[in-house]
Amino acid sequence: MNGDKDGRASGFLHSRVVQVHPTLRCNLACSHCYSSSGPDATHELPPETLIAMLARLRAEGYGVVSFSGGEPLVYRGFSEVAHAARELGYRVNLISNGLLLSPGRIDQLAGVVSRVGVSIDGSEPVHDRIRGPGTFARTTRRLAHLRERGIVFGIAHCVTRESIADLPWLLEYCIEQGASLLQLHPLAAVGRAAGDDPRRLRAVDLARLYLIARLFEVEAGDALQIQLDLAPIEQVLASRDRYPVLAEPAGDRRPLAELVNPVVLDEHGRLWPLAHGLAGTQRIVDGPADDGGAAIDYPVRSGAAPLRRLLSAAFDRLAEQAGFVDWYAYLVAHSHALNPLRIAAELEVG
Numbered sequence: 053m054n055g056d057k058d059g060r061a062s063g064f065l066h067s068r069v070v071q072v073h074p075t076l077r078c079n080l081a082c083s084h085c086y087s088s089s090g091p092d093a094t095h096e097l098p099p100e101t102l103i104a105m106l107a108r109l110r111a112e113g114y115g116v117v118s119f120s121g122g123e124p125l126v127y128r129g130f131s132e133v134a135h136a137a138r139e140l141g142y143r144v145n146l147i148s149n150g151l152l153l154s155p156g157r158i159d160q161l162a163g164v165v166s167r168v169g170v171s172i173d174g175s176e177p178v179h180d181r182i183r184g185p186g187t188f189a190r191t192t193r194r195l196a197h198l199r200e201r202g203i204v205f206g207i208a209h210c211v212t213r214e215s216i217a218d219l220p221w222l223l224e225y226c227i228e229q230g231a232s233l234l235q236l237h238p239l240a241a242v243g244r245a246a247g248d249d250p251r252r253l254r255a256v257d258l259a260r261l262y263l264i265a266r267l268f269e270v271e272a273g274d275a276l277q278i279q280l281d282l283a284p285i286e287q288v289l290a291s292r293d294r295y296p297v298l299a300e301p302a303g304d305r306r307p308l309a310e311l312v313n314p315v316v317l318d319e320h321g322r323l324w325p326l327a328h329g330l331a332g333t334q335r336i337v338d339g340p341a342d343d344g345g346a347a348i349d350y351p352v353r354s355g356a357a358p359l360r361r362l363l364s365a366a367f368d369r370l371a372e373q374a375g376f377v378d379w380y381a382y383l384v385a386h387s388h389a390l391n392p393l394r395i396a397a398e399l400e401v402g
Contacts, residue, residue, distance in 0.1 A: 062313035063295055063326070064288075064379060067116045067143075069314035070109050071328065074102060074133065076319055078123040080149055080183055082173075084210055084239055084251065089122040096122075097319050099129030103136045105317060110140045113309030120147040122319070125157065134164050145169065147208060149183065150191040158197050168198060168205040169235065172222065174215035192229070199230045206233030206277075211261055212251040219261075223268050227275055234272075236265055237281040240381035242329045258282060258376040285370055285377050292367050297360055312359070325359055327380040330387045362387060 062068055075096035078089040106117065117137045124130050125148055137144050143166050150170040161168070170191060173179040179188040198205045207226050209215070219236075226234045238261065239252050253261065265280040272278060292298065297311040308315070316324040324330055366386045370377065 062310050064291065065313055068114045068309035069116045069118055070106065070114045070142075071314050071316045072102070072106075072117055072119050072124075072133075073121050073316065073318045073328065074119065074124060074129065075122040075127045077126050078121060078149070079126055079151060080123070080187075082149075082182055084173075084182065084212070084249075093122065095319050096127055096129075097317075097321055099132050099136075101321055102129070102133050102317070105321065105323075106133070106137055106142070107140055109308075109315065109317075110142065113307035114313075114315065115141070115143060115309075116145065117142045118145040118147065118314075123149055123152065125152040131160050131164075134161075138164050147171070149187075150194045151187065153194040153197060155197050155201075158201050158203060162201055162203060166204065167232070168203060169208045169233075170195060170198075170205055171208045171210070172225070173210060174218040175221055178215055178218060195229045195231075204232050205230075206235060207231045208235045208237065210237050210239050211253065212239045213253060213257060214251060216253070216257060216261060216264075219264055219268075223272065223276070227272065231276060233277040233279060234268070235279040235281070236261065238378050238381070240378060240384070242381070242384060255375050262376050281380070282376050282378050285373055285375060288377055288379055289367065289371055292363075295363055298363055327384050329384045362390070365390070 076089045076093035077091065077096065078093070079091060081089070081091065119130070119134070121127070124146055127133075134144050134146075144164060145167045146161070146165050147169040148171070153168070153170075172188075172191065173182045176188040179191075180186065195205065207222070207229075209219075209222060211219070223234065238258065239249070241249065241252060262280065262282055262284070265278055265282070268276075269278045296306075312325040314326065316326075316328045318324065318328070362383075366383055369386060370382065
């Protein structure tokens with residue numbers, strides 16, 4: 053979730069964002085989870101490695117850290133890393149299922165986390181069917197704790213065919229709870245929702261969602277910011293010049309954040325450009341360097357050309373279509389449609 057501005061736009065975001073997935077472990081195993089997280093996941097990034105990488109990325113021009121996962125609050129180093137990120141000058145955001153936001157934990161977040169995004173999947177029956185009996189009521193109580201302590205929070209909602217009918221209710225719920233933002237994200241074909249998932253929105257549903265979001269902006273006014281992860285295709289095509297990597301020659305030494313935004317840092321210490329789940333070898337580096345940092349200059353000096361080709365081909369293919377698009381989900385799908393052997397050869401890191 054990103055409503056912060058920290059300089060000239062890079063890509064389609066107003067801020068230069070590091071999306072951190074420190075662990076895939078989660079106290080839930082939701083049926084639509086994009087990262088297939090759950091209680092049985094064990095691997096997580098050591099806090100000292102994560103802090104070192106965030107320091108390197110801060111020097112490359114990134115200004116916002118957004119923690120997700122997995123459930124960040126089950127990551128044992130979360131408090132340490134969040135405080136370090138704040139000291140480095142980052143604005144720190146957190147995406148959570150909300151269940152672990154106890155009063156004590158919220159007190160630890162105060163003054164460190166700028167905004168907490170809490171996932172709500174629809175009205176109580178819909179939410180509980182996805183996340184387990186009683187989770188809606190428990191999460192709603194956690195929102196009260198955030199509100200009482202003055203911590204800014206938003207609601208993140210994954211829109212499905214089932215939940216789209218709940219959107220008018222969700223708008224009222226957000227306003228009643230005192231949320232500052234409602235993020236609407238169409239269910240993507242990744243993680244546990246990969247394949248032919250009947251819950252995903254059809255073209256007509258995407259058009260309907262777009263209109264609903266625009267109406268919500270009028271109805272909510274200044275009371276609530278509406279963020280929709282969906283745009284008309286012609287609008288996306290008209291904005292392709294917001295990706296300077298499309299025009300930059302190999303060897304350019306501008307800060308990485310001007311060329312690759314957002315960047316995703318996963319639980320193995322790997323950096324991925326633009327979106328979680330890009331085809332396997334679309335990563336920036338193979339892993340953390342010996343000093344706990346990362347060879348983050350790789351895509352600027354030797355990997356920009358393959359990334360440029362990926363973006364160019366994605367835009368060209370999009371120009372043949374009409375309607376609405378979730379850009380990052382589309383980019384992931386397009387990367388998997390390319391020849392994986394050719395990509396692997398081009399992006400091999402020495």
